[in-house]
Amino acid sequence: MDAKKLDVILDKYQREPSSLLAILQDIQDEENYLPKDTVKEVAQKLGVPLARVYALATFFSSFSLKPRGKHICTVCMGTACHVRGAPRLVEHIEREFDVPAGGTTPDMQLTLETVNCVGACALGPLVILDGEYHGNMNPAKLDRVFRPLKKKE
Amino acid sequence: MTVKFKIQGRTYEGTEGESLLGAIRRYGYEVPSLCYHEAVSPYGACRLCLVEVQKGKRRKLTTSCNYPVMEGIEVFLDTEKVVKHRKMVFQLHLAAAPAAKNLKELAAEYGVTSTPFQPADEKNECILCGLCNRVCDEVVEANAISFAGRGTSKRMESPYDETAETCIGCGACVYVCPTDCIGMQEEKNIRTIVRWHRDLPMQTCKTCGRPFAPTFQLNEFAKRVNLDRSRFENCPDCR
């Protein structure tokens, strides 16, 4: 990450170690994941042990230590979505794109993630693609949602 | 502040707020534990030090390591509940760390010699007690390792599972580990802390020529006490 960009983020939180979580979130918003060098720099510039930053980065599910794809697909696995068939949606995407849940396609186009409830339960099962929510999904509808992506391949 | 409390019906004295497990052991009673050590803060991970505590009208099953001694509490050590749950906790431990040294022996002392549970990893020796981490953070203040991940993927690791760069090779973690799974070796004047992938060249004594401490460690000490590095050229025997 650009050193200046990092400094802007660190200064936004007055370089407070208690704001580590927010700092890491801002970095991931910029870089699409948490680059190792940046994590080390954060530890060094805030004067906190790298072990502590690493613990935070691996404890919270929202962080990714590996680069993520251009498109991020998140399938909600909340109870209401589960009862309405969410696991089958995950399997369907895993098969269609040959990517495991939590992983990224080798061409870095798509990352498939699961999340434990986004609070849109009435619309279950729900799939979020690049920030857009798609409700009442089934494998057939999913194919339509993913069509623009498949075209690029 | 000194307070009075009871263990197994007998009255004892203790300092308010001290670890109940520490007090119980001080008076000669035996309670098993794996993640407790007087030198560091209690953590409550292994769940073996279970006791029942009566406070006023309420009676509770609790771990004793992190329970603060208070005026008037009554502690019971081997109730049916304690024995039952402690047995199952041992069984969970045996399945979680089948290769852990000392674990089977301790479990056997309390009558547990097998487990109905399926081991997840036959080779696992680490019981995730966190003692290595707490000793490194609180006593040595090298902060070289930490818990990574959470839930069933929780593990004790050096950052990115690469060389623990701030580890000074003191071996305190190795000493305090209840299952001896960290490993410290020395070969050709290099000390290795195996689990944290840390290789440290040793400094040899100016006088007797023995390798006595990792160079990195001595550099750190010199910085911390703000003394000249030359003060650390001789081993403790030759100083």
Added chain:
Amino acid sequence: MTARIQTAADLKTYRQKLTAGRDPQKKTISVCAGTGCCAYGSTKLAAAFEQALGERKLQDQVQLRLTGCHGFCEQGPLVVIHPEGTFYRRVKPEDAGEIIDQTVQKGEIIERLLYQDVEGQSYRKEAEVPFYKNQMRVLLAHNGMIDPTTIDDYIAVGGYASLSKVLSGMKPEEVCTLIKKSGLRGRGGGGFPAGVKWESCRAAKSEDGVRYVICNADEGDPGAFMDRSLMEGNPHSVIEGMIIGAFAIGHPGKPEGYVYIRHEYPLAVERLGIALEQAREMGLLGKNILGSGLDFDIKINRGGGAFVCGESTALMASIEGQVGEPRAKHIHTVEAGLYDKPTNLNNVETWANVPLIIDRGIEWFTSIGTGDVSKNPWGGSKGTKIFALVGKVNNTGLVEVPMGATLRHIIYEIGGGIPGGKKFKAVQTGGPSGGCLPESMLDLEVDFDKLTEVGSMMGSGGMIVMDESTCMVDVARYFINFLAEESCGKCVTCREGLRQLGIIIERICAGEGREEDIQLLSDLSQTVAEASLCALGQTAPNPLLSTLKYFREEYEEHVKLKKCRAKVCKALIKFTVIEENCTGCLLCKKKCPSGAISGEKKEVHKIDQSKCIQCGVCHDVCKFNAIRVE
């Protein structure tokens, strides 16, 4: 330009000016812009209205207002035309022009956009729609009427009047007593009397006068979105509650506020952020609020994707920049919590109740609900509760009812029963800490204590309805896996206990269950419940134990008969072709991901069981009902 409100009198004058300048008869189009309706495209709908109004040069005569969640999520996008209250659902952007021309201008109804119940009866007004009529919407009353990004809307409907009342002559201790007497109990799931908590926190020692006032907006229970809707739709109600709380708990002194919002709620973070900014600009947050001498402000902390951070000590650790590992609560957080200072943590809905109670009084509040709290704050469950009614139910959405309403009332009279003519099987309440209740419990009055008595729990308000196509063993498996992933991993009983419960139950679902398994599940559950460090572990076995209690036959069928009656567990079901119905259309063969279907065009197809992975796609796509699941 935001006005600066420095005294209670200022606020009163400001409100009067606002209401004077607002015509209650003015035609308003209120479009639901909650996360649910947004997912259905309400943003495009709102844009279409804006354009249509512009084209007709009606922007000044007709007001377009984007509001928070209206609650009837199943039927979104939702539009309400005021002042009549005409309720339209499943509105598309193409309908915008017609709605303005017919309904707004001429008062004529567009039949196809009206809500129709299962019997085909239409309802014109929002208040008449059974979903709304059978509720008691006091907390959600304003969600459909105010624009959450405009503080003026909140003030115009009486917002901050309660704060004004409190700061104009009440003593902090009086406020604590009032909240205690109201019987308000924690809406996050614990059901602990808020007033008692406030008093303890106030009484705790603080050398430097710092006390923390926290709003737990982590809402981790899957299937619950009440807090999200309150924060997106009426964030000021929560802010006002917190300021009143800060006064009651920490004044004179240095109270500081935090709202901890889970990472998965970006819209709530945004709306609350805007609301806080506006409250600050107006002087309702900051120094010397309404001239009372109270200094108080609120920061937002975002979660990082960890259910365990809904637990109060883990939440506080997270705010401190540490991992969300809970600690044993022998010393309560009201005495030593965040940064070891006295801390009062309450849930979003609990805070939103505070201005309501101050405004309407405790006689009103205690008249709603169950039990008697006049001598004991735990003696009953007072006020209303918002539930997220989801799953296999016709009218999914947010439902607000008085404590004591029955499950039947919620699921049938408000929820409209089970879709597709299927049979009710169970309702899950309390999220991963709660349990599943069967049909025999439908007349149970929903309150804190009754639900706990029968092996479930109120929890935060998630209510998931299940029908005959839900496998109860699979439900238990789902919750165990969820908790195993979300466990912080510190204590062996929770981490390894959940892992082992998961292994055993997976075995059962895979058709490899052994006779001893059910007893082992029960025994291990007891240890996990009694010997774990925090509430996550202690309540983790509840879904499993409740399904064992009420649906034991299903477990036994899985173990002894290798049968899954709901046809969910893959290893126990088989997909075959119903030969009489098969037209040989080749569709299932094309879609089958494992090439398990054979057969030429117009020939009856056949599924090769050795290749079939039970994905269910053939069953989904067949138009002739020719795939059997057994």
